[in-house]
Amino acid sequence: xxxxxxxxxxxxxxxxxxxxxxxxxxxxxxxxxxxxxxxxxxxxxxxxxxxxxxxxxxxxxxxxxxxxxxxxxxxxxxxxxxxxxxxxxxxxxxxxxxxxxxxxxxxxxxxxxxxxxxxxxxxxxxxxxxxxxxxxxxxxxxxxxxxxxxxxxxxxxxxxxxxxxxxxxxxxxxxxxxxxxxxxxxxxxxxxxxxxxxxxxxxxxxxxxxxxxxxxxxxxxxxxxxxxxxxxxxxxxxxxxxxxxxxxxxxxxxxxxxxxxxxxxxxxxxxxxxxxxxxxxxxxxxxxxxxxxxxxxxxxxxxxxxxxxxxxxxx
Amino acid sequence: xxxxxxxxxxxxxxxxxxxxxxxxxxxxxxxxxxxxxxxxxxxxxxxxxxxxxxxxxxxxxxxxxxxxxxxxxxxxxxxxxxxxxxxxxxxxxxxxxxxxxxxxxxxxxxxxxxxxxxxxxxxxxxxxxxxxxxxxxxxxxxxxxxxxxxxxxxxxxxxxxxxxxxxxxxxxxxxxxxxxxxxxxxxxxxxxxxxxxxxxxxxxxxxxxxxxxxxxxxxxxxxxxxxxxxxxxxxxxx
Numbered sequence: 001x002x003x004x005x006x007x008x009x010x011x012x013x014x015x016x017x018x019x020x021x022x023x024x025x026x027x028x029x030x031x032x033x034x035x036x037x038x039x040x041x042x043x044x045x046x047x048x049x050x051x052x053x054x055x056x057x058x059x060x061x062x063x064x065x066x067x068x069x070x071x072x073x074x075x076x077x078x079x080x081x082x083x084x085x086x087x088x089x090x091x092x093x094x095x096x097x098x099x100x101x102x103x104x105x106x107x108x109x110x111x112x113x114x115x116x117x118x119x120x121x122x123x124x125x126x127x128x129x130x131x132x133x134x135x136x137x138x139x140x141x142x143x144x145x146x147x148x149x150x151x152x153x154x155x156x157x158x159x160x161x162x163x164x165x166x167x168x169x170x171x172x173x174x175x176x177x178x179x180x181x182x183x184x185x186x187x188x189x190x191x192x193x194x195x196x197x198x199x200x201x202x203x204x205x206x207x208x209x210x211x212x213x214x215x216x217x218x219x220x221x222x223x224x225x226x227x228x229x230x231x232x233x234x235x236x237x238x239x240x241x242x243x244x245x246x247x248x249x250x251x252x253x254x255x256x257x258x259x260x261x262x263x264x265x266x267x268x269x270x271x272x273x274x275x276x277x278x279x280x281x282x283x284x285x286x287x288x289x290x291x292x293x294x295x296x297x298x299x300x301x302x303x304x305x306x307x308x309x310x311x312x313x314x315x
Numbered sequence: 316x317x318x319x320x321x322x323x324x325x326x327x328x329x330x331x332x333x334x335x336x337x338x339x340x341x342x343x344x345x346x347x348x349x350x351x352x353x354x355x356x357x358x359x360x361x362x363x364x365x366x367x368x369x370x371x372x373x374x375x376x377x378x379x380x381x382x383x384x385x386x387x388x389x390x391x392x393x394x395x396x397x398x399x400x401x402x403x404x405x406x407x408x409x410x411x412x413x414x415x416x417x418x419x420x421x422x423x424x425x426x427x428x429x430x431x432x433x434x435x436x437x438x439x440x441x442x443x444x445x446x447x448x449x450x451x452x453x454x455x456x457x458x459x460x461x462x463x464x465x466x467x468x469x470x471x472x473x474x475x476x477x478x479x480x481x482x483x484x485x486x487x488x489x490x491x492x493x494x495x496x497x498x499x500x501x502x503x504x505x506x507x508x509x510x511x512x513x514x515x516x517x518x519x520x521x522x523x524x525x526x527x528x529x530x531x532x533x534x535x536x537x538x539x540x541x542x543x544x545x546x547x548x549x550x551x552x553x
Contacts, residue, residue: 048400052551073402084393088332089325100321101401145397 001026001153001183002047006056009042016042018207019056024200026152029179031198032187035307039207040187041081044155047185048078060153074103077146081157083138087131091122091141094130095148102149116144120174136167143174154178156186160193172197191303205307218302228267229255230278231291236263242285243267248274262290318403322411323418326385330419340423343377351430361438366430367448367520371488371513374420374456379480381419382463383473385412386547390471399547409543413464420456424449443522451519454532458512459484461539468546488513 002024009017017039024030032040046053047060049069057064063071086094095116099109117126120140125133130141139159146154159175160168176197178184188194194201195215203211203218211218232239236254243252243265251268258264267278275294282289330336350373351366358365389395398408434440463480470476489495491511496504508514512535515528 045396050396050400050550070402070404073400076400078397078400080393080396082393084397086329086392086394088329093328097321097325098401101318101403103317103402 001028002058002060002185004043004047004056004058007043007046007053007058008055009039009046009051009053016207017046017053020204020207020209021056022202022209022212024183024185026183027181029175029184029186029197029199031194031201032185032204033189033191033194033201033303034187034204035189038204038307040204041157042207043204044078044157044185044187048076048155049073074149075152077149077151077154079139079142079146079154079156079159082162083142085130085138085141085145088129090127090129091125091133092117092127094141095144098145099148104149112148116148119147120144121170134167136163136170139163139167139171140174143171143178147178152183154182154184154186156184158187158189160188160190168193203303203306210306211302226269226273227295228269228274228278229264229291229293229295230267230289231258231262231264232282233261233288233290234263234285235261238285239263239265239287242281246277246281248277264291266295318407319411319414322403322408323414326412326415327418330381330415336419339377339381340426343373343423344427347373347427348430355433361434361440363430363434363440363445363448364520366427367452370448370452371455371516374452374459375481375484375488377423378420378456378459379463379466379477379484381416382460382480383467383476385416385464386468386543387471387473387476399550405544405547409464409540409547413461413540413543416460416464417457420460421453424452424456441522444520445522447522447524448520450524451516454519454529455512455516458532458535458539461536461543462487465539465543465546468543487511 004023005021007017007020008015020039020043032043034040042051045051047058047065049065049072052066057066059065060072061075063075065072089097092113095113096109099112100106104112117123120143122137122140122144125137125141130138133141143156143159146156156175160171163171172193175184175186179197179199186197199214201211201213201215201218202209236257240252240254243249248270249267250270253266253268255264255266267274273294275292278292279289330339347366347369350369351363354365386395389398399405431445434445459480462483463476466479466483467473467476470479488511490507491513496507499507509531512532515531518525518528
């Protein structure tokens with residue numbers, strides 16, 4: 001549905017996007033992940049025909065973003081970062097303006113607007129001006145605007161930034177629902193968001209794609225074995241020294257003494273699964289194991305690894 | 316055309332979404348009416364010449380205030396990003412915004428009809444110069460407007476847009492005035508006189524519609540609208 005080939009774009013000496021290529025299939029929900037300034041917005045602006053690339057090409061539904069820009073724009077619903085809307089317009093007035101520009105026939109407009117109001121949960125604010133709305137409702141009006149012409153492709157730039165946790169959850173649910181029938185590309189720097197809403201993640205750093213995979217598989221790629229949390233009753237020094245000699249354990253960190261004699265440790269495994277090893281160790285040492293839990297490698301770890309270089313550079 | 320009208324309607328309505336539009340109309344009518352009435356009864360002549368005599372100066376100040384918002388605000392709010400990714404050509408958006416503002420100014424001018432009625436009641440005026448005066452004012456306003464919309468598109472600061480538009484309009488107007496024409500070499504007189512909207516405004520105001528004046532206005536408006544489209548596209552320059 002979206003095909004991006006060798007895209008590059010510079011602003012003066014800054015190379016915002018360098019040789020970026022990816023494909024997005026029909027019906028996929030793809031998360032565009034990267035630190036601030038990585039080139040997410042620029043890539044989206046090129047896809048939505050707001051600005052052209054210096055080199056390379058982008059096509060949406062087979063139409064080129066530069067030579068067939070109007071065709072592309074007809075098929076996209078775009079929500080720029082922080083939902084720029086006209087504060088002096090009413091919610092319905094605005095949606096009806098967008099509907100008109102999107103070429104929805106007059107007779108169908110009211111019906112379509114009603115559907116959008118219902119779908120995006122705008123019932124409470126239909127009679128208000130956009131300027132009076134909370135950030136969450138603004139974002140919903142922005143989403144309603146992207147959906148009104150029933151486009152094949154949605155491009156959402158940081159759709160949840162600046163919202164409170166409840167609003168974030170609502171917008172995410174909405175996006176997930178939309179994603180069932182549409183191709184969605186959304187950018188974010190919030191990791192849980194991607195895990196919850198996206199089929200695939202494209203991680204971008206310094207204007208380059210550094211990874212593109214499902215959230216699950218990216219997690220598996222995380223280097224090293226798992227990390228375990230254990231709670232043991234016993235003497236701290238003895239626990240540490242006896243754990244250290246185990247060949248399967250690569251690192252032991254004392255986290256806390258929760259109550260006298262009860263310690264919590266974080267154990268990093270050299271290989272993948274050492275749950276059994278830890279259990280046997282506790283039995284051999286005649287220690288009481290109150291808890292043994294494997295921590296999932298989070299997407300955050302993967303993200304940190306992949307984008308670490310940049311973080312160091314900026315530090 | 317449908318798209319142009321959609322943009323125009325939206326922009327036209329936004330003049331009235333706050334009190335600004337009403338204040339503008341009231342202020343314009345009050346100032347122009349006062350300037351006229353203060354001499355009308357003294358001169359004792361049933362014509363609107365005194366009304367249109369002030370028109371260029373009023374339009375020069377008022378028109379940039381009408382146009383300054385049109386692009387600058389889109390840039391400031393970031394709404395330009397949505398606008399320019401709608402399936403519209405740049406020309407359609409430029410034309411829509413221009414038409415909306417022209418409609419607003421046309422309405423304001425039209426609402427000065429009580430002046431014409433006053434003149435008609437107090438004597439037997441020659442209607443040619445009155446209609447010519449209105450037509451000339453509309454063309455002049457459209458020209459200042461094209462200048463104003465263009466300057467609105469090169470900045471996100473409305474005050475900067477207002478000032479640039481005012482000084483450009485003022486400059487264009489002044490080069491047609493005797494005070495300027497006497498200080499420049501005589502060979503250039505004709506050129507500057509033709510360049511200035513002043514000459515053409517006065518010509519139409521006499522009640523004589525000359526195609527040369529119309530062509531002048533239309534090409535000047537076209538020129539600035541073209542510049543406007545180019546400046547909107549400038550984000551795409553590499």
